[in-house]
Amino acid sequence: MRPLQSLKRKLTILFYLISLMTVGIGIIAVSLSQSLKLQVDAMVANDLAEVRLAMSQVRLAEQLQTTVAKLKNVVDDTERSDLLRELSAQWQQLLNGTQKLGSFHHSDDQTSALGEQAIMQQQMLSTLARLDEFSSQALLSRLQVANLIQNLNDMQAGFVREYRDNLGNLDERARDAMTQGNIPALNSLLSDHHINSEFLHLGERLFATLLRTTEHLPPVEINSLQRQSLRLLREMEPLVSQLNDRESADNWLAQLKHQMVGSDNLFELSRNQQKRRAVAGTHFDEHANMARQSADFFQEEFRQRDENIRNASLDLKRDAMAFLVLIVVAGIVYCGLIWLTNWHFIAKGIINPVIATRNAMNDIVNEKLDTVLPKADNLELQQMVSSLETLKSYAAQVKAISEIDGLTGIHNRRYFDLKLDAALARHQKEHIHLGLIMFDLDYFKQFNDTYGHLAGDQCLKDVVNRIKQLLPNGNETFARYGGEEFVLLVQGYDWRALRQIAEDIRESIVTLAIPHRQTPQGIATLSLGIAHLPQDQRATAQELIATGDTALYRAKRRGKNCCEFMVVSTSYEPKPGDPLI
Numbered sequence: 357m358r359p360l361q362s363l364k365r366k367l368t369i370l371f372y373l374i375s376l377m378t379v380g381i382g383i384i385a386v387s388l389s390q391s392l393k394l395q396v397d398a399m400v401a402n403d404l405a406e407v408r409l410a411m412s413q414v415r416l417a418e419q420l421q422t423t424v425a426k427l428k429n430v431v432d433d434t435e436r437s438d439l440l441r442e443l444s445a446q447w448q449q450l451l452n453g454t455q456k457l458g459s460f461h462h463s464d465d466q467t468s469a470l471g472e473q474a475i476m477q478q479q480m481l482s483t484l485a486r487l488d489e490f491s492s493q494a495l496l497s498r499l500q501v502a503n504l505i506q507n508l509n510d511m512q513a514g515f516v517r518e519y520r521d522n523l524g525n526l527d528e529r530a531r532d533a534m535t536q537g538n539i540p541a542l543n544s545l546l547s548d549h550h551i552n553s554e555f556l557h558l559g560e561r562l563f564a565t566l567l568r569t570t571e572h573l574p575p576v577e578i579n580s581l582q583r584q585s586l587r588l589l590r591e592m593e594p595l596v597s598q599l600n601d602r603e604s605a606d607n608w609l610a611q612l613k614h615q616m617v618g619s620d621n622l623f624e625l626s627r628n629q630q631k632r633r634a635v636a637g638t639h640f641d642e643h644a645n646m647a648r649q650s651a652d653f654f655q656e657e658f659r660q661r662d663e664n665i666r667n668a669s670l671d672l673k674r675d676a677m678a679f680l681v682l683i684v685v686a687g688i689v690y691c692g693l694i695w696l697t698n699w700h701f702i703a704k705g706i707i708n709p710v711i712a713t714r715n716a717m718n719d720i721v722n723e724k725l726d727t728v729l730p731k732a733d734n735l736e737l738q739q740m741v742s743s744l745e746t747l748k749s750y751a752a753q754v755k756a757i758s759e760i761d762g763l764t765g766i767h768n769r770r771y772f773d774l775k776l777d778a779a780l781a782r783h784q785k786e787h788i789h790l791g792l793i794m795f796d797l798d799y800f801k802q803f804n805d806t807y808g809h810l811a812g813d814q815c816l817k818d819v820v821n822r823i824k825q826l827l828p829n830g831n832e833t834f835a836r837y838g839g840e841e842f843v844l845l846v847q848g849y850d851w852r853a854l855r856q857i858a859e860d861i862r863e864s865i866v867t868l869a870i871p872h873r874q875t876p877q878g879i880a881t882l883s884l885g886i887a888h889l890p891q892d893q894r895a896t897a898q899e900l901i902a903t904g905d906t907a908l909y910r911a912k913r914r915g916k917n918c919c920e921f922m923v924v925s926t927s928y929e930p931k932p933g934d935p936l937i
């Protein structure tokens with residue numbers, strides 16, 4: 357059997373258990389909320405900062421593309437220098453942003469991709485000096501060509517004006533010759549007009565061919581234009597000798613030839629411009645491509661980080677839900693423990709056993725000594741129950757002592773009175789016969805006087821022992837009523853059986869033959885009074901005892917050593933066969 361444990365110890369353990377549980381739940385709740393807070397902080401501090409940075413990198417890369425595009429078409433050297441500085445600052449800013457983005461915690465793949473971006477941006481920064489040089493040369497060539505073209509435009513305007521004026525003069529003079537009818541002069545003027553017109557036409561075609569170099573044609577076409585120009589120039593040369601103003605025409609052709617075949621002729625410059633433009637353009641394209649690639653890269657970075665934030669917020673939601681579930685489960689376990697404390701330890705372990713113990717104590721106080729004492733599963737209450745057991749045993753002993761006659765060992769009058777009340781109650785309820793036989797020894801004073809009190813005591817004991825042997829079934833109450841007077845209470849016997857019992861008792865004492873010199877018979881005898889309470893009759897205890905007493909008195913008066921029968925209550929109507937009162 358398991359040894360009993362102290363309730364105090366159990367409650368102390370439970371208290372510590374609940375306290376531990378409370379502290380445990382508290383620690384879990386605090387650490388979970390702290391972890392949630394850290395996740396939120398990390399999201400705000402890292403992820404959101406990364407998203408913002410990736411977004412600003414995208415914008416920066418787009419601005420770089422715009423700057424490169426502007427640089428490609430710049431026509432002013434100051435503006436070119438400003439744009440180059442701006443380009444350098446933008447690449448540097450993009451590089452700084454890339455390095456900062458790399459400082460955040462990433463996967464190996466992301467870190468290596470950001471490293472490649474940084475290397476590429478550093479390369480772009482290192483090529484800026486060459487870009488400066490090439491763009492400067494391209495711009496210089498462009499300006500040179502532009503100057504030549506400007507001169508050419510001015511020349512073209514002067515040429516056209518001069519020869520149109522010439523043609524106008526010739527027209528006027530031809531009209532005068534025609535008016536005067538000077539046919540030879542008219543013919544000469546018409547011939548001059550034709551030559552001038554031809555010269556003007558070829559000159560205009562030549563200027564137009566030269567000016568086509570502004571169209572940024574490839575070198576092959578520039579060569580072709582150069583050949584066409586030279587052809588037109590050669591076609592114009594023979595006409596010079598036929599023109600009136602040969603000096604001016606030679607001058608125009610010399611100027612034009614200088615543009616076409618000199619050291620810095622228009623075609624050479626155009627070809628140079630194209631080459632430098634192409635070289636610078638390659639570098640610009642490289643920067644533009646890299647800027648576009650950076651924009652795409654950081655756009656992807658932005659998308660990934662945005663997705664990370666969305667995943668992190670989903671994780672947060674899941675964690676928050678898990679936190680809630682944990683708190684609810686902990687709350688249920690906590691309530692369960694509190695319920696267990698109340699029910700198992702307080703209600704079942706303390707209150708119920710205390711109530712059962714109190715009921716048992718009440719039973720003992722009310723002399724119900726057959727009450728079953730409660731069982732307790734803790735040390736303190738078990739000790740209480742054990743003490744109560746001892747008390748119950750003492751109470752039983754006291755009760756026995758208080759109900760037993762010390763001399764004869766049979767019940768005393770106190771006990772008899774209790775039993776008489778119970779028997780009357782049963783009689784009323786179940787309508788059974790109730791009989792009371794009162795008897796005492798005849799001439800007992802003389803017996804004491806003759807044989808002494810000790811012999812008198814022994815005589816009483818012998819008489820009691822003899823009568824006990826006669827009792828029909830043990831359900832009777834046999835008591836010493838007082839002095840040498842006894843009483844026997846029997847239930848369920850009619851008047852005949854009652855009389856028979858009384859007669860048997862009387863005879864048994866005669867048979868016992870206790871010597872008594874002072875009686876007529878020479879032996880101790882009994883006188884008996886029988887009181888019968890029929891089934892349908894009602895009476896009090898006093899009436900029943902008084903009737904028994906009267907019957908005994910009558911037996912004494914009749915001469916002793918006899919039985920007298922009486923029915924309780926004077927209003928009783930005897931039935932045929934009933935004994936005479």
Ligand SMILES: Nc1nc2c(ncn2[C@@H]2O[C@H](COP(=O)(O)OP(=O)(O)OP(=O)(O)O)[C@@H](O)[C@H]2O)c(=O)[nH]1
Nearest residue numbers: 797798799800801802804809810812813839840912
């Ligand atoms: N030895 C002894 N005598 C007792 C005891 N109790 C009562 N007596 C005696 O019993 C006697 C009763 O005397 P009485 O009442 O005159 O009765 P009696 O002498 O028997 O007379 P009758 O009943 O009329 O025959 C008294 O002398 C008591 O002292 C007892 O416990 N022991």
